[in-house]
Amino acid sequence: MHVLNVDGIKKHFRSDMSLAKREVLRGVTFHAREGEVLGFLGPNGAGKTTTIKVILGLIRAHAGSVAIFDRPPGDRRSMARVGYLPEMPYFYPHLSLTEFLEFCGRMSGVGRSDLPGRIDRIAEMVDLTPHRSKRLKSFSKGMLQRAGLAQAILHDPDLLILDEPFSGLDPVGRKMVRDILVDLKKRGKTIFFSSHILSDMETLCDRVCIIRDGVIAKSVVLDDLLKMGEGTVEVAARGWRPEMMQGIREYVESVRTTGEDAFLVVREQRFVRPVIERLFGGGAEVLAVVNRHRTLENLFLREIGRPDARTAKEKKEEKLVFTGF
Ligand SMILES: Nc1ncnc2c1ncn2[C@@H]1O[C@H](COP(=O)(O)OP(=O)(O)OP(=O)(O)O)[C@@H](O)[C@H]1O
Ligand SMILES: [Mg+2]
Structure with missing residues (x-):
């Protein structure tokens, strides 16, 4: 009712x-x-x-x-x-x-x-x-x-x-x-x-x-x-070396490193296994695998058109203003 x-x-x-x-x-x-x-x-x-x-x-x-x-x-x-x-x-x-x-x-x-x-x-x-x-x-x-x-x-x-x-x-x-x-x-x-x-x-x-x-x-x-998920999965690894990217480059959206620790954002769930196998194969340790679910905040920002509401022209202008300093 x-x-x-x-x-x-x-x-x-x-x-x-x-x-x-x-x-x-x-x-x-x-x-x-x-x-x-x-x-x-x-x-x-x-x-x-x-x-x-x-x-x-x-x-x-x-x-x-x-x-x-x-x-x-x-x-x-x-x-x-x-x-x-x-x-x-x-x-x-x-x-x-x-x-x-x-x-x-x-x-x-x-x-x-x-x-x-x-x-x-x-x-x-x-x-x-x-x-x-x-x-x-x-x-x-x-x-x-x-x-x-x-x-x-x-x-x-x-x-x-x-x-x-x-x-x-x-x-x-x-x-x-x-x-x-x-x-x-x-x-x-x-x-x-x-x-x-x-x-x-x-x-x-x-x-x-x-x-x-x-x-x-x-x-x-x-x-x-x-349940929706953003589609991405975060993998934290220790013992990371840049050459480990070979063979998994297209599966990984971004990598952030601090010393020998790396934080990889894997594009889709189905790419997690080959990425982890590559890390293990290279002798790295996997510390965490986290599914990035969609939060109300990113849904809200998407629905109200922020923060990406600025047009490419506006973004360019903003950049120019900062370069001017
Ligand atoms: N009595 C009124 N006369 C003229 N405009 C009004 C009047 N009441 C509300 N508005 C306008 O209607 C729009 C919606 O106002 P409303 O108070 O419903 O927003 P809101 O979603 O509750 O915002 P907030 O999150 O700030 O509380 C605003 O632009 C407001 O200026
Ligand atoms: Mg109100």
């Missing part, structure tokens, strides 16, 4: 100065299955926050449709099952954390008798128990981010929509948020979150949608990504 369906949404903004339209979402389509952790990845300005706002019914799309639990955005019953962490949450500065969570709990329909126990548990989860009576205006950025996450999960929603949940957190805070998300996933919750931190996406997500210039450029299942 699809918990979230986003189908061909388009959104434009008009600039303040002219009536010209700027199309920010140009037909965004994706879905999230029940129990799935779906990452939303894209460069700054790609349209992630705008998409999330459309999904939640905070702004209206000009075309396309959204369904959350098969209902349109803003539907009261389905929205009660959604937890949302905005990119830039607003906090009432004079409230203490407890007062803030009491307010959020009442707004999201948590029963009066349930609320104190839940606040205790959630404050503990986000490691803010010692700060519960402090006013939010005295909180640091990372503490506010954790308070934001606390309000998003307080009513035990089935779908979490988190816009940059790792932003402003130190490594301990990041691990804590990661652990919370892993725990929620184990409990069958569906999580849709945007982030720039690719390693967090890699460890958490079942699938990642890459958005570029207002369209989904790619949707990738993380398990498939790890």
Whole structure:
């Protein structure tokens, strides 16, 4: 079952100065299955926050449709099952954390008798128990981010929509948020979150949608990504001598040497055996053979057209600038 369906949404903004339209979402389509952790990845300005706002019914799309639990955005019953962490949450500065969570709990329909126990548990989860009576205006950025996450999960929603949940957190805070998300996933919750931190996406997500210039450029299942491979294999050897290249030259993409150690990048898996046989035959020792799988980072850079987006002319010009020094 699809918990979230986003189908061909388009959104434009008009600039303040002219009536010209700027199309920010140009037909965004994706879905999230029940129990799935779906990452939303894209460069700054790609349209992630705008998409999330459309999904939640905070702004209206000009075309396309959204369904959350098969209902349109803003539907009261389905929205009660959604937890949302905005990119830039607003906090009432004079409230203490407890007062803030009491307010959020009442707004999201948590029963009066349930609320104190839940606040205790959630404050503990986000490691803010010692700060519960402090006013939010005295909180640091990372503490506010954790308070934001606390309000998003307080009513035990089935779908979490988190816009940059790792932003402003130190490594301990990041691990804590990661652990919370892993725990929620184990409990069958569906999580849709945007982030720039690719390693967090890699460890958490079942699938990642890459958005570029207002369209989904790619949707990738993380398990498939790890299986895909770049095609190359790295071989580390000790006792390397340059003459060992004879007979294997066409199998090897590059060789890096430090003293008698060499690091060979073998073009394809099927060339690994002859390369290793050659190394052994020459009296070298093989220290490691590593399959270079494709990472989310190189896929992301490829999809958004960096770092090779510069044309040959641009690269040449760049070189000329440096030669000029
Ligand atoms: N209310 C608005 N009025 C005019 N332009 C807007 C408005 N909101 C967003 N935009 C523009 O839409 C584009 C997409 O913005 P959005 O905030 O969705 O990007 P994002 O992918 O979330 O980026 P980031 O990674 O920086 O958070 C940007 O160019 C932004 O300037
Ligand atoms: Mg954003």
